[in-house]
Amino acid sequence: MSLSLRDKSLFRQQAFIGGLWLDADSGRNVPVYNPATGAELGQMPWMGAAETRRAIECAEQALVSWKKMLSKDRAAILRRWCNLILEHQEDLAQIMTAEQGKPLSESRSEISSSASYIEWFAEEAKRTYGETIPAGKKDQQLLTIRQPIGVVAAITPWNFPAQMIARKCSPALAAGCTVVIKPAPQTPYSALALAVLAQMAGLPDGVLNIVTGKAGEIGDEMTANPAVRKLSFTGSTVVGKVLMEKCALTVKQVSMELGGNAPFIVFDDANLDFAVRHVLASKFRNSGQTCVCANRIMVQSSVYDEFATKLTSAVREIKIGPGSNENTTLGPLIDDRAIDKVDGLVRDALSKGAKALIGGTPHNAGALFYAPTVLTGVTQNMQVFHKEIFGPVAPLYLFEKEEEAIDLANATRYGLAAYFFSRDVGRVWRVSEALEYGMVGANSGTLSSEATPFGGIKESGIGREGGKYGIQEFLEIKYINMGLEG
Numbered sequence: 001m002s003l004s005l006r007d008k009s010l011f012r013q014q015a016f017i018g019g020l021w022l023d024a025d026s027g028r029n030v031p032v033y034n035p036a037t038g039a040e041l042g043q044m045p046w047m048g049a050a051e052t053r054r055a056i057e058c059a060e061q062a063l064v065s066w067k068k069m070l071s072k073d074r075a076a077i078l079r080r081w082c083n084l085i086l087e088h089q090e091d092l093a094q095i096m097t098a099e100q101g102k103p104l105s106e107s108r109s110e111i112s113s114s115a116s117y118i119e120w121f122a123e124e125a126k127r128t129y130g131e132t133i134p135a136g137k138k139d140q141q142l143l144t145i146r147q148p149i150g151v152v153a154a155i156t157p158w159n160f161p162a163q164m165i166a167r168k169c170s171p172a173l174a175a176g177c178t179v180v181i182k183p184a185p186q187t188p189y190s191a192l193a194l195a196v197l198a199q200m201a202g203l204p205d206g207v208l209n210i211v212t213g214k215a216g217e218i219g220d221e222m223t224a225n226p227a228v229r230k231l232s233f234t235g236s237t238v239v240g241k242v243l244m245e246k247c248a249l250t251v252k253q254v255s256m257e258l259g260g261n262a263p264f265i266v267f268d269d270a271n272l273d274f275a276v277r278h279v280l281a282s283k284f285r286n287s288g289q290t291c292v293c294a295n296r297i298m299v300q301s302s303v304y305d306e307f308a309t310k311l312t313s314a315v316r317e318i319k320i321g322p323g324s325n326e327n328t329t330l331g332p333l334i335d336d337r338a339i340d341k342v343d344g345l346v347r348d349a350l351s352k353g354a355k356a357l358i359g360g361t362p363h364n365a366g367a368l369f370y371a372p373t374v375l376t377g378v379t380q381n382m383q384v385f386h387k388e389i390f391g392p393v394a395p396l397y398l399f400e401k402e403e404e405a406i407d408l409a410n411a412t413r414y415g416l417a418a419y420f421f422s423r424d425v426g427r428v429w430r431v432s433e434a435l436e437y438g439m440v441g442a443n444s445g446t447l448s449s450e451a452t453p454f455g456g457i458k459e460s461g462i463g464r465e466g467g468k469y470g471i472q473e474f475l476e477i478k479y480i481n482m483g484l485e486g
């Protein structure tokens with residue numbers, strides 16, 4: 001292991017089931033690599049259906065007492081977990097940067113935002129209110145209570161290896177559910193480190209379980225096992241649809257946080273320097289590998305050239321390199337497939353008439369680095385208009401009128417995040433309403449926070465994470481009709 005951690009116990013190469021650290025039944029492991037250097041970081045157990053089934057059984061057994069625990073006691077454990085995460089922020093950030101590649105400053109801020117989700121839901125645990133309903137007859141009381149759904153399965157991606165666990169697990173645990181997680185194979189160590197701290201915080205055995213290994217087998221067990229009552233997934237729309245189909249057979253609830261194709265519209269009355277700063281934050285964070293990244297930057301014709309020049313100058317200042325260098329602002333992509341996908345989209349656009357003002361090729365910092373890129377002259381007939389880029393490529397589209405920008409923005413099957421910049425208050429309201437998206441940044445390129453509902457419409461998903469809505473995803477409403485006589 002090449003990491004130098006203050007607390008070495010955080011780096012685990014075993015899965016976590018029923019409070020025990022375990023190898024795969026077969027004893028088989030697979031390597032995990034640092035995307036910046038290609039060096040092997042360690043091994044991860046290659047588990048399958050049998051281990052997943054046992055993790056679900058553990059979660060089912062733990063559910064019996066966890067759901068009955070007073071919510072303030074569950075909240076206290078979550079609060080301790082949050083505090084331990086903050087205490088170990090630096091080690092957790094080092095682990096994340098090593099396995100995921102993002103700059104250390106971004107890893108540190110992901111760890112603190114993960115802690116914020118846990119803190120938020122520790123508080124929400126105490127507020128899972130029911131209601132009374134005025135009855136139509138004198139001899140009855142009508143009411144609702146909210147109860148935990150039961151065992152939850154969570155499948156998480158590699159782009160936010162800690163925050164995804166916090167966003168799914170803390171509301172589930174706060175609600176009284178127990179959880180089995182499958183983290184992405186590229187980034188298991190952040191998830192396992194969080195489990196070390198959860199155990200230290202006093203989370204009872206079996207309440208949180210992490211199974212690493214074969215996606216197909218683990219996913220099939222999670223979706224077929226009747227004990228699992230809910231699946232929460234973040235990842236590609238293609239995989240999300242397959243999982244939804246499989247969940248239908250046992251009628252499980254699902255929360256799906258899937259792909260995006262975010263428009264970022266710059267109107268001619270916008271403050272261009274301000275908009276450029278926000279494009280940088282939205283487009284290049286995590287090397288462009290977020291589902292809410294600006295994917296199609298649409299600029300009104302009268303400010304198009306000026307905006308393109310300003311953006312290119314700003315992109316020139318980006319410092320590309322390993323995330324472990326303190327001055328790096330853009331790290332590598334996650335793997336070869338990501339490089340091929342991003343480069344393929346750029347090649348297609350260039351071959352159809354787009355121009356690269358900067359970048360446009362892989363970068364020589366290492367095998368998985370892509371040069372930050374600005375493309376002009378991009379049009380709807382290029383693949384990049386339709387696909388989630390998931391890389392540091394900013395394609396600029398030109399539009400004339402507000403209605404045209406809205407039509408262009410909505411011309412996609414995705415509906416996660418959208419952004420626009422304008423100083424006209426009437427337009428700010430009109431466009432906010434017209435955009436067919438779950439989240440809109442009006443003069444803002446950042447959206448995510450523990451206090452707000454994160455999620456999409458159309459093929460970007462179902463459900464909301466965060467805010468007062470997040471915990472409801474893990475609660476069932478029970479209606480009680482109480483007869484007062486007899």
Ligand SMILES: NC(=O)C1=CN([C@@H]2O[C@H](COP(=O)(O)OP(=O)(O)OC[C@H]3O[C@@H](n4cnc5c(N)ncnc54)[C@H](OP(=O)(O)O)[C@@H]3O)[C@@H](O)[C@H]2O)C=CC1
Nearest residue numbers: 156157183184215216219235236239257258259291388390
């Ligand atoms: N909404 C978002 O935040 C994300 C969107 N994406 C989009 O998806 C593209 C591809 O990325 P990729 O990592 O392949 O995304 P995937 O959707 O394939 O992977 C996300 C998670 O789902 C798991 N998974 C995949 N197939 C199954 C299955 N049949 N059963 C159970 N779990 C499964 C993966 O595990 P395993 O890797 O072992 O297959 C991983 O843990 C990206 O370029 C991006 O466009 C990707 C990640 C996050």
Ligand SMILES: O=C(O)CCCC(=O)O
Nearest residue numbers: 159160234290291292448
């Ligand atoms: O890409 C995602 O799936 C989540 C984005 C989280 C964030 O914006 O911090």
